[in-house]
């Protein structure tokens with residue numbers, strides 16, 4: 001059994017994924033981190049040097065590798081994981097997928113001083129977030145088994161909501 005968290009950058013996939021894994025006694029895998037181990041540098045450096053398409057190739061390979069591994073795990077994914085149809089298909093087939101969502105305005109507050117996310121290093125990050133959200137929201141929706149709002153609510157409330165949905169899908173905490 002694998003649980004995958006999908007959603008926009010800075011929605012809290014890594015923080016929530018780590019906590020969720022502890023609650024369910026599962027391994028935790030941050031796919032962005034696994035990608036950085038595979039490429040041997042930061043995602044930002046790789047984007048700058050090799051371009052986005054090369055990054056997406058590595059991202060797809062790392063996803064396929066991790067969903068094929070045995071054992072229960074929570075996977076936190078990069079915000080662009082849903083862009084490729086083969087990634088969406090893999091996630092749907094092999095994982096219980098939770099879409100964490102918030103408005104671009106809320107996300108902006110969380111990424112204001114962020115220098116690690118290459119797609120957000122622009123003059124108008126809100127416009128970029130709005131653009132990404134418009135393009136991706138339907139893809140997140142079609143990939144997910146359920147949705148959880150992660151904007152106003154604190155981490156505890158979001159975790160409780162995730163657990164409620166996971167219980168509906170037959171998953172009990174450890």
Ligand code: S3P
Nearest residue numbers: 008009010032078079080117118
């Ligand atoms: C990306 C999001 C990042 C990372 C890369 C590309 C995106 O992950 O995978 O910078 O396309 O939205 P986070 O969602 O953890 O920021």
